[in-house]
Amino acid sequence: MYKIVEATFLAADVKLLRLEAPEIARKRQAGQFVILRIHEHGERIPLTIADSDARAGTITIIVQGVGKTTKLLNTFEAGDAVPDVVGPLGRPSEIHYYGTVVVIGGGLGTAIAYPTARALKFAGNRVVSILGARTKSLVILEDEMRAISDEVHVTTDDGSYGEKGFVTDKLKALIAGGSPPQFVLAIGPIPMMRAVSEATRPHGIKTVVSLNPIMVDGTGMCGGCRVVVGGQTQFACVDGPEFDAHQVDFAILTARNAMYREAERRALEVFEREQHAEPHVCRLGQVHPAAAPSPISAP
Amino acid sequence: MSSNPLPPKERMKIPRQRMPEQAAGERSHNFSEVNLGLAGTLAHQEALRCLHCKSHHCFTGCPVGVKIKDFIELILQGDYLAAAAKIREDNVLPAVTGRVCPQEEQCEGCCVLGKNGEPLAIGYLERFVADYERQTGQVGLPAKAPATGKRVAIIGSGPAGLSAAGDLVQRGHKVTVLEALHEIGGVLIYGIPEFRLPKSIVREEVDNLRRLGVEFRTNVVVGRTVTVDELLGEKGYHAVFIATGAGLPVFLNIPGEHLCGVYSANEFLTRVNLMKAHEFPKYDQPIYDCRGKDVAVIGGGNTALDAVRTALRLGAKTASIVYRRSEVEMPARAEEVKHAREEGVQFAMLTNPIEFLGDDKSWLTGMKCQRMELGAPDKSGRRRPVAVAGSEFTMPIQVAIVAVGNRGNPLVQSATPDIKTNPMGYIEADPETLLTSKPGVFAGGDIVTGGATVILAMGAGRRAAQAIDDYLRAAV
Ligand SMILES: Cc1cc2nc3c(=O)[nH]c(=O)nc-3n(C[C@H](O)[C@H](O)[C@H](O)COP(=O)(O)OP(=O)(O)OC[C@H]3O[C@@H](n4cnc5c(N)ncnc54)[C@H](O)[C@@H]3O)c2cc1C
Ligand SMILES: Cc1cc2nc3c(=O)[nH]c(=O)nc-3n(C[C@H](O)[C@H](O)[C@H](O)COP(=O)(O)OP(=O)(O)OC[C@H]3O[C@@H](n4cnc5c(N)ncnc54)[C@H](O)[C@@H]3O)c2cc1C
Ligand code: SF4
Ligand code: SF4
Ligand code: FES
Numbered sequence: 021m022y023k024i025v026e027a028t029f030l031a032a033d034v035k036l037l038r039l040e041a042p043e044i045a046r047k048r049q050a051g052q053f054v055i056l057r058i059h060e061h062g063e064r065i066p067l068t069i070a071d072s073d074a075r076a077g078t079i080t081i082i083v084q085g086v087g088k089t090t091k092l093l094n095t096f097e098a099g100d101a102v103p104d105v106v107g108p109l110g111r112p113s114e115i116h117y118y119g120t121v122v123v124i125g126g127g128l129g130t131a132i133a134y135p136t137a138r139a140l141k142f143a144g145n146r147v148v149s150i151l152g153a154r155t156k157s158l159v160i161l162e163d164e165m166r167a168i169s170d171e172v173h174v175t176t177d178d179g180s181y182g183e184k185g186f187v188t189d190k191l192k193a194l195i196a197g198g199s200p201p202q203f204v205l206a207i208g209p210i211p212m213m214r215a216v217s218e219a220t221r222p223h224g225i226k227t228v229v230s231l232n233p234i235m236v237d238g239t240g241m242c243g244g245c246r247v248v249v250g251g252q253t254q255f256a257c258v259d260g261p262e263f264d265a266h267q268v269d270f271a272i273l274t275a276r277n278a279m280y281r282e283a284e285r286r287a288l289e290v291f292e293r294e295q296h297a298e299p300h301v302c303r304l305g306q307v308h309p310a311a312a313p314s315p316i317s318a319p
Numbered sequence: 320m321s322s323n324p325l326p327p328k329e330r331m332k333i334p335r336q337r338m339p340e341q342a343a344g345e346r347s348h349n350f351s352e353v354n355l356g357l358a359g360t361l362a363h364q365e366a367l368r369c370l371h372c373k374s375h376h377c378f379t380g381c382p383v384g385v386k387i388k389d390f391i392e393l394i395l396q397g398d399y400l401a402a403a404a405k406i407r408e409d410n411v412l413p414a415v416t417g418r419v420c421p422q423e424e425q426c427e428g429c430c431v432l433g434k435n436g437e438p439l440a441i442g443y444l445e446r447f448v449a450d451y452e453r454q455t456g457q458v459g460l461p462a463k464a465p466a467t468g469k470r471v472a473i474i475g476s477g478p479a480g481l482s483a484a485g486d487l488v489q490r491g492h493k494v495t496v497l498e499a500l501h502e503i504g505g506v507l508i509y510g511i512p513e514f515r516l517p518k519s520i521v522r523e524e525v526d527n528l529r530r531l532g533v534e535f536r537t538n539v540v541v542g543r544t545v546t547v548d549e550l551l552g553e554k555g556y557h558a559v560f561i562a563t564g565a566g567l568p569v570f571l572n573i574p575g576e577h578l579c580g581v582y583s584a585n586e587f588l589t590r591v592n593l594m595k596a597h598e599f600p601k602y603d604q605p606i607y608d609c610r611g612k613d614v615a616v617i618g619g620g621n622t623a624l625d626a627v628r629t630a631l632r633l634g635a636k637t638a639s640i641v642y643r644r645s646e647v648e649m650p651a652r653a654e655e656v657k658h659a660r661e662e663g664v665q666f667a668m669l670t671n672p673i674e675f676l677g678d679d680k681s682w683l684t685g686m687k688c689q690r691m692e693l694g695a696p697d698k699s700g701r702r703r704p705v706a707v708a709g710s711e712f713t714m715p716i717q718v719a720i721v722a723v724g725n726r727g728n729p730l731v732q733s734a735t736p737d738i739k740t741n742p743m744g745y746i747e748a749d750p751e752t753l754l755t756s757k758p759g760v761f762a763g764g765d766i767v768t769g770g771a772t773v774i775l776a777m778g779a780g781r782r783a784a785q786a787i788d789d790y791l792r793a794a795v
Contacts, residue, residue: 043544057501063594063604064501089603104501106538236594236604239499239540240728241566242586248577253570258730272577275681279579283605290600 021101025078030160033085034128035094036070042077044069044107050135051113051230051262054079055238057104058093065089066235066257068132069108079107082131082160088287109238110261115139118202118226120146122194123169124187124216126208127153130161132230133207134168136262140205141168148201149173150190152208156181188215195223202226206265210274217265227265231256233276248272321371322395335437336365343661347631350513350597353658354418357440362447365440366394372431377441380429382778383409387426387441394444403452404459406445411485411528412478412777414453414520417446419511420774421652453520458527464491469791472497472556474541474731477505479562479764479776479783481524484533486784492791494532495556497539502593505564507773509593510585512625514632515655518592542734551759557794558759558787561738561746562780565725565765571617575675576721580607580683584618584626584722591629609718610634615686617641617672618722619649620770624656626720627664635718638664643671643691643704669693669704673711675719685715725770738762745769752786753779761787 026038044054053068071080085091096102113136123137130151141147149169153159154177166172173190174182183190187208194201204227206216213229220227233245233256240258247256250267254260323330339355340346346353357365375388385406393402406413422428422442430438452458469492473480476498488494502508504521529535539545541563550556568583570576587606590596594604614630616623619642631638640659642649645668649656660666667688674687690710693702727744739747739756746755746762753761763779765771 043539047544061595061602063602104538106499106501106540106544108543109540236586236589237500239566239730241568242589243568243570243583244586246570246577253572253576272681275579276577278680279607280605283599283608287600287603287605 021103022105023101024096024098027097027100029094030082031158033091033094034082034131034158034160035085036080036082037093037096038078038080039102039105040077041079041105041107044105045072045077045079046074048072048079048108049112050115050139052108052110053238053261054081054105054107055109055235056081056093056102058089058096058102060103062103063089064104064236064238066109066232066238068135068230070131070134082128084128087284088291091288092291106238109257111259113139113228113262115143116203117144120148120199120201121203121205122148122150122191122201123165124150124152124191124204124206124208124212125161125165126187126206126212127158128160129206129208129212129230130159130165133205134161134164136205137165138168140203145203146170148194150175150187151182152176152187152190152212153181154178186215187212188219191216191219195219195225200225204228204265210270210277213265213268214270217268217270221266228262229265229268230261231263231268231273232261233273234279321392323367323369323371325367327370330368330370331432331436333364333368335368335440336361336443338440338443340658343658343663346514347628347662350632352517353514356450357443357447359447359451362394362444363397365444366391368432369439370431374431376429376431377426377439380426381409382425382772382774383781385409385426385445390448391439391441391444394448399448399451400455400457400459402448406448407459407461409781410774410777411482412524412773413445414449415478415507415516415524416774416777417442417444417449418516418520421772423653425774453523458523460527460531461489463489463531466493467491467791469493469557470495470555471558471560471787471791472550472554473560473562474547475499475505475562475564475764475766476503476525476535477562477564477764477776478507478773479564479780480505480560481528482777482780483560483562483763483784483787484780485528485531486781487787488528488531488533490784490788492788493534495534495536497541497545498535498537499540500593501537503535503537509589510622510625512588512592512629514628515625540730542730542732547731547735547738547757547760557791558761560753560780560783560787561731561755561760561762561766562764562776562783563728563731563766564776565745565770566728567726567744568721569724569726570721571672571723573672573674575677575683578675578677578681578683580717581675581719581721582607584616584622584720585725587626587720588622588629591633597633606633607718608633611636612717613637613639613715614718614720615639615641615667615672615714615716616720616722618724619644619651620722620724621651621655623720623722624651624659626722628655628659628662630718630720631662631664639667639714639716640664641667641670641672641686641688641714643669644701645669645693648701667714671704671706672719676713683717683719685713686719687711687713725765727766727769735760743769751782752789753783754786754790759790
């Protein structure tokens with residue numbers, strides 16, 4: 021059992037959980053993830069390790085409630101426990117000194133990009149961050165990103181915060197502005213990563229994305245997480261999850277991630293019916309994100 | 320002396336007992352065990368057939384040397400618990416091997432009765448006494464030697480790891496088994512389906528080991544969570560046994576393999592066996608809905624047969640085996656092929672897929688194949704299939720399961736470069752001592768041999784346990 025020691029909502033449906041997992045905390049490097057199974061009938065789902073504290077023996081994950089498992093996980097509180105957590109999985113991010121790097125986080129992608137952005141900063145890079153979200157309330161980890169970035173830009177689709185537009189608008193403006201970055205890291209929804217990739221390709225800027233195929237074991241045993249990179253089959257759980265964006269076949273990834281859509285919809289329906297059958301306690305807003313102390317340790 | 324009252328001539332007149340099984344029409348819709356097991360009277364009748372031969376060839380056919388003649392004798396004496404204990408001297412998982420060993424090639428393949436008739440049903444009898452022992456709840460745990468103070472880490476909890484753990488703990492060592500998944504058992508849990516090997520049996524055997532003092536730790540990926548060097552260093556283990564199996568699926572590398580609906584057998588079987596996807600949404604892990612679909616499984620081994628029969632049970636409209644050689648070359652056990660055929664599985668032999676076809680949403684709609692014919696024998700001694708020119712045709716299918724083999728999972732080796740591997744990714748180990756190129760590190764089972772059998776993996780586990788015991792005692 022892996023005990024949850026802290027649980028805080030960062031935005032509606034986005035929750036930060038800190039869990040006791042000393043071995044993983046000691047080993048984990050930026051870019052790696054864990055696979056969790058949250059109850060005895062549960063599925064196995066991958067989640068990035070957003071942060072870790074080797075001394076306290078804890079890891080931090082940030083979960084966006086999109087379907088049954090993540091929504092259920094987001095009802096867990098400090099003191100609850102998760103039966104299975106395995107990791108750290110995946111290859112660590114390759115951290116080099118490039119000069120100027122642009123780190124793009126789309127929605128929840130910011131949580132996945134944060135640890136790598138921080139490592140890039142430690143490596144001496146000038147870090148320019150672009151945080152994109154649909155609307156203001158979905159911008160997460162802004163303070164944390166500010167603390168490790170030399171420059172932060174926020175874009176929202178509806179213009180409710182920062183600049184109105186997409187992250188790619190900002191990226192293109194930066195490139196056109198005459199000081200193109202030497203490296204771009206983009207993590208977020210697939211269409212966003214694909215658009216970033218197309219934006220940097222003509223300029224030959226090295227671009228890395230973190231792929232999120234559906235996984236089961238996370239050890240290279242099932243092949244379910246296969247992606248096509250540079251025409252080659254790769255298993256994202258052991259060969260990735262980060263890959264050269266210009267080599268990734270995004271169309272295959274998009275199609276494969278839709279494989280269980282019907283089942284996912286059914287599972288969510290059943291789950292929500294059951295949730296409503298019980299007296300519903302809304303845990304949203306118990307701790308206002310702005311009022312809570314910064315849940316991620318300072319670099 | 321034997322307690323068999325019948326003269327040999329009479330014994331040979333008794334026909335081999337048939338295994339009672341669930342009716343094909345019924346079992347193809349459920350996941351309950353196909354073989355129902357012999358009742359006591361049938362087992363006794365079968366045991367009477369044994370000639371109790373001096374040479375007892377059967378013994379040489381068993382990779383771990385189960386004392387077959389002796390345990391059969393104990394059945395005839397009616398002492399089933401003693402018979403089970405006799406098997407346990409050489410085989411810690413008799414309820415498993417009695418079900419899944421390819422007996423026709425091993426013990427039964429060497430039985431003298433087989434020369435002029437049908438061999439003794441050694442597997443059925445092994446299963447019978449093991450089940451009897453389980454049902455009485457009187458599993459005789461072997462005695463343990465005094466504690467040696469030595470600690471051994473075993474990586475992987477398949478049959479190789481489990482049998483090494485059992486032997487080492489009996490010799491007084493402290494044993495910890497590290498497993499990447501959340502359940503113990505390796506292929507016995509995630510690969511072989513419930514209808515051939517009920518998971519409750521594997522769990523009971525694991526509990527027996529636990530009661531003997533073996534410590535099991537799930538969710539530990541060696542190479543990631545901890546390395547072999549750390550196990551031997553700061554974690555304080557005196558020896559390590561690598562038994563990580565051959566769990567890296569091989570794909571066909573043909574166009575369209577990424578379409579939705581194309582699975583590796585590992586993924587398909589894991590979703591059902593380990594994650595219980597057939598009980599979705601009671602269990603959360605989904606599997607592609609096979610109901611009313613045409614399913615093709617590519618391959619001819621046990622894995623392919625397990626996958627195709629699983630697809631049938633998930634409601635497939637048609638379930639076919641597509642194999643590029645002919646039926647005689649199929650490595651799957653004859654019993655599985657027979658069962659599959661009875662259940663309605665179709666067999667497309669001498670057929671080789673060359674492309675998966677999909678619709679505009681990337682869902683599988685068909686498989687382009689070519690017909691094959693058998694040419695000259697290849698290195699494996701089997702006749703090599705060659706394509707018949709102009710024989711292409713399309714098979715309409717919506718689910719394809721690729722079961723053409725596995726390779727060694729590289730996770731442990733890549734984090735431990737001083738362990739030598741061969742070009743196929745398997746670990747090189749001394750055939751006798753199973754010692755690898757790294758001192759204190761032993762390896763056995765499928766990670767050394769490539770995909771083989773449960774009993775060979777168990778045999779490797781036992782040899783490793785012996786060698787590790789020698790090593791630890793020499794190192795005082
Ligand atoms: C390496 C990796 C790291 C990840 N890190 C994080 C993280 O830090 N935080 C986080 O909230 N999520 C992360 N994800 C995604 C997360 O695993 C999925 O959101 C989760 O599995 C969905 O499960 P569910 O049952 O709640 O939803 P489902 O009912 O399974 O799916 C709901 C919706 O999410 C989509 N979806 C399903 N599986 C995935 C998947 N593997 N990736 C993306 N979308 C998916 C479905 O297409 C569907 O639209 C990561 C995924 C990978 C592969
Ligand atoms: C579908 C299927 C059907 C089969 N049917 C039969 C049959 O009927 N009869 C028969 O005799 N044989 C059969 N076999 C073959 C038999 O199951 C294998 O030969 C046998 O299980 C090999 O045992 P093993 O202990 O070497 O490895 P495995 O059983 O493969 O176990 C290895 C274990 O190690 C774990 N592991 C891997 N890497 C790591 C790591 N880095 N850290 C921690 N743990 C790790 C894995 O998760 C796994 O649990 C079948 C195989 C399959 C796949
Ligand atoms: S372990 Fe397998 S080969 Fe050996 S006697 Fe039992 S069934 Fe036969
Ligand atoms: S070879 Fe056959 S008949 Fe002879 S002892 Fe063995 S099982 Fe009995
Ligand atoms: S998740 Fe199974 S191989 Fe990657």
